[in-house]
Amino acid sequence: MFGYPAFRPPQQEIITTLLRGEDALVIMPTGGGKSLCYQIPGLLREGCAIVVSPLIALMQDQVEALQQLGVRAAYLNSSLAPEEARSIEQDWLDDRLDLLYVAPERLLQPRMLALLDQMTPALFAIDEAHCVSQWGHDFREDYLQLSALHERYPQVPRIALTATADARTRQEIAERLNLTTARHFLVSFDRPNICYRIALKDNPRGQLLRFLQNEHRHDAGIVYCLSRKRVDETARWLVDQGFKALPYHAGLPADTRADHQRRFLREDGIIIVATIAFGMGIDKPDVRFVAHLDLPKTVEAYYQETGRAGRDGLPANAWLVYGLQDVITLRQMLDQSQGSEIYKREEQHRLNAMLGLCEVTSCRRQALLAYFDEPLEKPCGNCDSCLNPVATWDGTEAAQMALSAVYRTGQRFGVNHLIDVLRGSENDKIFQNDHHQLPTFGVGKGLDTRQWKSVFRQLVARGLLSVDMTRFGALCLQEPARAVLRGEVEVLLRQDPKGSSARRTTKNVLPEHIDVGLWEALRECRRQLAEDQGIPPYIIFHDRTLQLICEQRPASVAEFAAISGVGDRKRDKYAAAFLAVVKAN
Structure with a gap:
């Protein structure tokens, strides 16, 4: 039916588990074949399989694909007219459906539960299961109620699936969905066809334009931005540059968002410029690039978002530019959130891990996989650090100067003022605070402003300094800074390039021998x-x-x-x- 000669590991084992009536928790990367793991047992087991899916567009996409294969599939969601929904419900009651896709909020309504009580579902598949985790990046409150399925229908096997979850999120999914005794399948997080590339912001639009013109002139892709305003401005700018670009964010009318998503899925060469509201569960296989114009909040979010590229297994790019201002902006958003202090502290750790991935001088894929507790023995050969190894320099003395400037100015000032102190700038703010009398005044004239910004950014990334948003971005010393100031540890810093490189780092998607x-x-x-x-x-x-x-x-x-x-x-x-x-x- 599906046309594939063999299963990928561990698809067959997962399918067998469900056919035996047992539960499963599956962590499998995007493009790894998660859907087959519940579609095949849904077809083979008696009854109709119920698939919990968080997005209307994702349901429609999967149902259309299944109907092409001759599978009796349908969905129930708010996009249907009442008479259409009743017709699908009748097909379900009359055993004329193999798979039924339902949103979590609809599944738990009394009417749906009453229909479920009249039959025995083949299984429950909970797709995008990371939505259950309050530590995750796509939290959906309705997912928290899905544990009721096991309590109400204990004889029906369940499978929860997601493409990305660190150890903490995996544990929370298992606990919240009552899957602690289920079989857990953790497949490699590695996506070897994706080339990871991260660079410093240096005229971000110019960098993006060179990247698109040199490598992806007619390709489908996603450009992520942090704010709705930036999404709209970037989409208009890309159109002015001759690209087919459409915006997508929660501030647009629902019918506009649906139309833009439909065009992205059905037309060639469309670029969607979006906030992270776009893309969860998008099943478009030929997305050739995912570009970030702003720093993602966590490594988990970065992995999930970049995973929307290259689902067909062909070469794809994950391209990101960032700067210290991104860290300050994200920290500001975090401080203004309604979350608890524990939540804010956890998110700060995750933000630090994301910044650490940006600043790493070794193989990025090794660092990325290590975050998910997966070792990679050798450098990947398909990231910017491997393809164009970064130069390093002994920044111990510069780090000591920077940390000393933070300490002697009372840990009350931001990076620009600290650089003025180090470079001996004679401006009003320096004299008003008597900072021209400090021992550190003027000791850093050997580095220019750009180089000092690099030093401070890397010290923040390594946890030697933190950004205090309650004091307008003041830099504060952290405990590890003590050893650096004492001269007990060496600090190797990455040598930032003086200009953006437009060198191509991936091969053409179409092999040379193809006609x-x-x-x-x-x-x-x-x-x-x-x-x-x-x-x-x-x-x-x-x-x-x-x-x-x-x-x-x-x-x-x-x-x-x-x-x-x-x-x-x-x-x-x-x-x-x-x-x-x-x-x-």
């Missing part, structure tokens, strides 16, 4: 078929399947059916059209 003429003809055939049916092109075939058609050039229905990604239903539906294209090219 470009045939490739474009197959894509056009796919586009026309998708347009006729009102569905995204990738629901017909992923780019990977089109590449295999190019390589193998099938001449018969049997040869076409043998290609990975071509199931029985798609063979019957599409073989003639695609074989004709191959024959003509």
